[in-house]
Amino acid sequence: MKSGLGAGIVLTSPKCDQLKYVLQIHFAASNNVAKYEALVNGLKMAKEIGVRQIQCFDDSDLVVQQASGNWDALDANMALYRFHVQKISGHFEGCEFHNIPRAENEAADTLSKLGSTRQAIPAGVALEHLRKPSIKPSPESESIFIPASSEADVVPMDIDSGSGSGNPGTERLNSAEAMAVEPMEIDIPDESIFTTHPMPAWAQPIMSYLKDRSLPEEEVSARQIQRRAKAYTIINGELYKRSVTNVLQRCVEPEEGQEILLDIHQGECGDHASSRTLVGKAFRHGFYWPSALQEAEDIVMKCNGYQRYASKIHMPASELKTIPITWSFAIWCLDMVGPFKWA
Structure with missing residues (x-):
């Protein structure tokens, strides 16, 4: 059984309809890079299908906090991924990032294992091969390593229809049971999103x-x-x-x-x-x-x-004075006790 790096993406609509994607990563990288690739590709897919508001859930606290801007990115590649995510999230009317426990992320974790172990992809699940990262790796960081044999362009994502020719181990579903998924093409990297700024x-x-x-x-x-x-x-x-x-x-x-x-x-x-x-x-x-x-x-x-x-002065205009207990009787002539009785 072949093994490598993989990631899983689950897009869930407000009506609980789901689109599932498996990413097979064909370059050496850290787990944080795989998490960022899943986030980047998930945002791109949501943008392609016309999503306006999105909530992103991940079990990686580092990726969520960096994407939200709460944590700083010390690694050069992590900083580039954070800028890339901020660029893509700007296309949405609303974009939030939330951290969830690993036990609540079982669906994406299962898809990630399918991608890392290179197993047969079930019907109704999209498969994408990533041969290059979404960013240009920095030479100062060792979190990404691209072998010489993986310099080819990224293969567009293909949608498995359940036929035996595409994946021998998949099962064919009936038309009523199969989820309708339209093919989409993802260009990585997207030059219109990840641009270079002029030198000051x-x-x-x-x-x-x-x-x-x-x-x-x-x-x-x-x-x-x-x-x-x-x-x-x-x-x-x-x-x-x-x-x-x-x-x-x-x-x-x-x-x-x-x-x-x-x-x-x-x-x-x-x-x-x-x-x-x-x-x-x-x-x-x-x-x-x-x-x-x-x-x-x-x-x-x-x-x-x-x-x-x-410039407002918040100090009192005059020196503060202590008010005695009998002040209300002396000034306002208040008689709350009433007349005193004779002993």
Whole structure:
């Protein structure tokens, strides 16, 4: 019995109709990569059939937390997969990621075992062969290894109809029992979704030094570039900065950075935070540009709501005084006890 890497996908409609898919992965990778491939291909399939709102359930807490943006991706390939998932999820009106126990994910786990053991696929289940990952693997990570014999293009997903010629071990179902599944073609990678961003102007000297070891003629500038380039790396032709907590941050233009800060400060979930809090959130979400703090301060200074309520004095106008117990009788002439009786 052959063994390899596999993944399973189950798409369930609100009426509990299910579409089941088996992924046979033909390159060496870690289990987290297999989980991400299942998530990426599941989102693509849902997008192809016109799904607008989707909830994704997985038993991998790492994949769910990274896709939700709660955890940082320290591995270079995991960071690329997270960006890829965020790009695809932007096509939906609503997309949520939830972690579930492994016992509640038995359907997808069964399909995953079929893909990893290369067993015969039952009728009504779609089969897809993945010979290349959905991302371009980073040389800095060892979570993906593609052998030389697997450089061919991805084979389009084929739908098993239950005939003996496609899968000898499958059983033929009646037309009333078989689930109607229309063939769909998935292109991996999807260039319209996973695009390359232009190189920022401020990062051109660092990029040139990392690629060609070229430095400016000025000695002071050359030393600064050599010192700062130690924290940068190139992934898929884009420049990333590695923070002190080993978070990969994509280098962006100041104009794009201002849009990110405005969205965090006064977007749908904006809380009108201070400048340093805005910069910290932008950096933790994987973006970096050197003028972020200064631009955040300008945004805070020009914010109407921030200026309207920030200068309010919350101190009392006069010194506080202790009110005695008899104050209500002396000021308001309140007689709650009534006349005193003679002893």
